[in-house]
Amino acid sequence: MKGFRFGSTEGSFYILPGKDGWEASFGNETLGAFDSPQQAADDLARGVCCPHLSESDTSTLEIPEKIADWEIVHV
Structure with a gap:
């Protein structure tokens, strides 16, 4: 399974497969659920x-x- 990562000056953001689509996270914080990684x-x-x-x-x-x-x- 694949996901996505962006390393910013503040830390890494991730977009990974979730329960009902995709989830974005930063550190230990979930930032939201999305229909697509885009x-x-x-x-x-x-x-x-x-x-x-x-x-x-x-x-x-x-x-x-x-x-x-x-x-x-x-x-």
Whole structure:
């Protein structure tokens, strides 16, 4: 099974298969559930899914919007 990783200056973001689709995470924090990895990457890049990460606005971390620009990881 494959997932996706982006290493930012604040740490690594992951988009991995979840129970009902895909889940994005940062550290030990789950950031949300998504229908597709592309939707997760887009929302992370725009900073719309993570208001509870008050220390970091994900839209300022240069997270790629295209999932093809993320590193593939095997889980």
